[in-house]
Amino acid sequence: MSRSLLTPGLQSWLQTHAQSLNADADAAQQVLAQLVQAGMHRIAVPQAFGGDGGEAIDAVDAIAQVAERSVTAAFVLWSHRAFIDYLCLTDNTAARELWLPDLLQGRLAGATGLSNAMKFLSQLEPLQVQARPDGDDGLRVAGKLPWVTNLRAPFVVAAAVQTPLQPAPMVLAIDSRLAGVERSADLDLLALRASNTAAIELDDVRVGQEAVLARDGLSFLKRARPMFLSLQCGMSLGLARASLQAAEQVGAARDVLHPRIDQARAELASLRETIREGLVSGRFVTDAPALFRVRLQLAAVVQESVQLELQGSGGRAYLRNHLPDFGRRLQESAFIPVVTPSLTQLQGELSKLASSAAAATPPAAPAPERAVP
Numbered sequence: 001m002s003r004s005l006l007t008p009g010l011q012s013w014l015q016t017h018a019q020s021l022n023a024d025a026d027a028a029q030q031v032l033a034q035l036v037q038a039g040m041h042r043i044a045v046p047q048a049f050g051g052d053g054g055e056a057i058d059a060v061d062a063i064a065q066v067a068e069r070s071v072t073a074a075f076v077l078w079s080h081r082a083f084i085d086y087l088c089l090t091d092n093t094a095a096r097e098l099w100l101p102d103l104l105q106g107r108l109a110g111a112t113g114l115s116n117a118m119k120f121l122s123q124l125e126p127l128q129v130q131a132r133p134d135g136d137d138g139l140r141v142a143g144k145l146p147w148v149t150n151l152r153a154p155f156v157v158a159a160a161v162q163t164p165l166q167p168a169p170m171v172l173a174i175d176s177r178l179a180g181v182e183r184s185a186d187l188d189l190l191a192l193r194a195s196n197t198a199a200i201e202l203d204d205v206r207v208g209q210e211a212v213l214a215r216d217g218l219s220f221l222k223r224a225r226p227m228f229l230s231l232q233c234g235m236s237l238g239l240a241r242a243s244l245q246a247a248e249q250v251g252a253a254r255d256v257l258h259p260r261i262d263q264a265r266a267e268l269a270s271l272r273e274t275i276r277e278g279l280v281s282g283r284f285v286t287d288a289p290a291l292f293r294v295r296l297q298l299a300a301v302v303q304e305s306v307q308l309e310l311q312g313s314g315g316r317a318y319l320r321n322h323l324p325d326f327g328r329r330l331q332e333s334a335f336i337p338v339v340t341p342s343l344t345q346l347q348g349e350l351s352k353l354a355s356s357a358a359a360a361t362p363p364a365a366p367a368p369e370r371a372v373p
């Protein structure tokens with residue numbers, strides 16, 4: 001079990017605001033500021049880049065501990081932290097120097113609009129943002145990012161773009177202060193309503209070389225993927241833990257559920273250890289399916305945990321004035337399967353890999369005839 005990474009101030013703010021962060025956008029402007037004030041976004045950012053240092057798993061634990069209190073806040077932290085990670089990975093020093101200090105200070109929000117790129121990689125849809133050269137060192141960018149979180153102005157968002165220069169996409173960082181960047185109103189979400197989630201329209205936006213996070217977007221996305229997905233796993237770890245704790249607290253009358261609670265806890269601990277080990281060894285860069293499976297298994301543990309909370313609470317879970325946290329967690333849990341890459345996309349990738357592995361395997365030799373005993 002990891003040490004507590006939350007300040008008492010952040011813990012109490014999350015406790016007080018968890019319901020409202022899910023149900024309305026009233027505190028949307030404060031979420032990132034609260035996380036930044038508590039230093040959650042600096043965890044495991046190399047000290048050489050101005051962060052607090054630490055192991056990659058610490059950043060996953062940070063998101064998990066926030067998610068135990070509020071998945072909305074955890075997803076905002078994920079967006080900001082994932083963008084910071086792109087800046088740590090990029091070879092473009094100008095990009096890092098331009099945006100990282102403001103992201104670490106919380107003066108700028110980081111966002112990642114890469115769900116389209118993930119689907120493009122799986123050949124599910126074309127890229128929705130196009131760029132063409134403009135002068136010696138610039139690009140003109142146009143298109144739409146239909147879903148992006150943490151768009152508290154000013155923000156900078158990562159997007160994969162198609163150019164006529166090469167078939168593979170580039171990854172660009174686009175600053176909201178540039179002419180032609182238009183943020184929609186917040187999307188009318190079922191839950192996570194204070195997450196600053198909106199669409200972005202890019203109308204002939206001019207960017208310079210500092211915006212190019214990676215010319216070879218595919219290899220960059222592969223390198224970014226282990227942290228991107230592991231940080232997402234933090235949301236599942238935290239939400240499942242919160243539900244299991246609630247399920248356990250509902251009383252001795254529910255002893256019948258304890259073996260399932262223990263089993264879910266053991267699975268969470270083991271999956272967290274798999275993430276820790278994979279991040280340390282670098283295994284997930286070459287063996288992405290191992291991490292896909294972890295995310296799928298965690299999503300199943302989240303569903304089981306929320307069910308345990310419901311079954312432990314019984315009818316009271318339906319009374320909003322008795323157990324309001326259950327209703328919130330039920331809604332928050334509906335987000336876990338659709339976070340990019342969604343469970344459908346992950347299952348699709350795994351079944352594609354299984355089919356190509358089967359096609360590459362030579363047909364088995366006919367079984368030798370059994371000797372009659």
Ligand SMILES: Cc1cc2nc3c(=O)[nH]c(=O)nc-3n(C[C@H](O)[C@H](O)[C@H](O)COP(=O)(O)OP(=O)(O)OC[C@H]3O[C@@H](n4cnc5c(N)ncnc54)[C@H](O)[C@@H]3O)c2cc1C
Nearest residue numbers: 112113114115147148149197338339340342344345348349
């Ligand atoms: C609150 C919220 C915040 C979000 N924030 C962001 C953000 O910050 N950045 C961002 O980029 N996106 C964001 N998204 C978008 C989100 O990540 C997408 O919902 C996600 O990519 C799932 O895509 P989808 O909706 O098309 O559904 P999918 O799960 O992709 O599936 C939709 C359909 O497509 C088909 N399908 C999918 N994959 C396959 C496959 N491999 N093979 C065959 N069929 C398949 C299935 O039949 C399925 O019914 C957010 C969404 C929400 C709800």
